[in-house]
Amino acid sequence: MPLPLWKRANSFVSCSGQSTEAGGLIIGKFRGPHIEVTDITEPFTSDIRSRFSFVRKDPEHARHAAYRWKASDKTETFLGEWHTHPETVPHPSSIDLKSWRKLITANQRNMFFIILGTEGHWGGLGIATKIGIRAKQALLVSGNSDQLSTDMLSINHKNL
Numbered sequence: 001m002p003l004p005l006w007k008r009a010n011s012f013v014s015c016s017g018q019s020t021e022a023g024g025l026i027i028g029k030f031r032g033p034h035i036e037v038t039d040i041t042e043p044f045t046s047d048i049r050s051r052f053s054f055v056r057k058d059p060e061h062a063r064h065a066a067y068r069w070k071a072s073d074k075t076e077t078f079l080g081e082w083h084t085h086p087e088t089v090p091h092p093s094s095i096d097l098k099s100w101r102k103l104i105t106a107n108q109r110n111m112f113f114i115i116l117g118t119e120g121h122w123g124g125l126g127i128a129t130k131i132g133i134r135a136k137q138a139l140l141v142s143g144n145s146d147q148l149s150t151d152m153l154s155i156n157h158k159n160l
């Protein structure tokens with residue numbers, strides 16, 4: 001993920017007790033075995049945000065993804081979702097896993113998921129196969145954002 005986009009997503013992570021979770025879509029393209037993240041969406045007004053959950057409800061996310069699809073001559077697509085957690089090193093909740101499975105089932109393809117914590121991050125790939133859907137943790141990163149941006153780019157989606 002390019003650093004400016006990564007910083008935009010990270011700006012929603014906060015340790016303060018007042019803050020609520022944030023999230024959005026990950027948009028990008030497949031380049032051979034790699035993915036290139038080209039854009040993300042940020043929370044819109046109709047999303048439901050609380051301290052411990054983020055529900056992407058605003059139709060503006062899908063509208064933006066459709067816009068990027070058209071503007072890029074059908075190369076940039078909806079790759080997955082990101083959201084923040086009020087944890088140092090985040091892990092997916094059972095609600096996260098459930099909603100991701102739903103998303104993979106609806107889209108019938110692999111999708112990427114990133115959770116941003118205050119000190120570490122979680123990145124995973126949900127895999128759609130003919131026999132069913134399984135979510136698999138592709139990498140667990142705790143470290144600075146430069147490290148993660150490199151790691152995310154080197155995910156080989158064909159080998160997972």
Ligand SMILES: [Zn+2]
Binds near residue numbers: 092115
């Ligand atoms: Zn979550």
